[in-house]
Amino acid sequence: MRLFVSVDLPDRLADDVADLQAEFADAEGLDFVGPSQTHVTMKFLGEVEDARVDELAAALGRAVDESGVEPFDAELGGLGVFPSLDYISVVWLGVGDGSAELARLHEAIEMEFVEEHGFEAEEHDFTPHVTLARMKHAGGKELVQDLVRDRHPEVGTMRVSEVRLTESVLTHEGPEYETVHAVDL
Secondary structure (H helix, E strand, O other), rough: EEEEEEEEEEEHHHHHHHEEEEEEEOOOOHHHHHHHHHHHEEEEEEEOOHHHHHHHHHHHHHHHHOOOOOOOEEEEEEEEEOOOOOOOEEEEEEEEEOHHHHHHHHHHHHHHHHOOOOOOOOOOOOOOOOEEEEEHHHHHHHHHHHHHHHHHOOOEEEOOOEEEEEEEEEEEEEEEEOOOOOEEO
């Protein structure tokens, strides 16, 4: 199974995410994430044997405990892209307040999964974000650049009270996500 660790957005923010994505509707080449499936990826694990799920669920519990992070509010707003405005592969919604707590959680998760369970270390610094779309080709690059430079949307605040071990099932319509295990903060 294909797994990652996530903090999921609440359903009540799906319409706000969809409204923000609609601003990019005329940008050719974007493949949008379903608003009800949006999340902050804390650690991508990749293909994992089913037999390891219990081990990884326990590891996630230890990482959350080690982080010392209690439930908190995260403010979603602002736009960005990876890797740069010159070459866009991902368009994202940022995290303001709450980003320090997400970074502490990520650090503990990264340490547990890399050092104790043999997963690959991240090659880039952690930037808490919600992926809105992936750019398949640069047809709409200028519109994306303009919106990212000019728009500073505030989508809302969410209460972060759990971290999830999530399965990604790839389908012809795009990935579908299912929670395998949740750990309360």
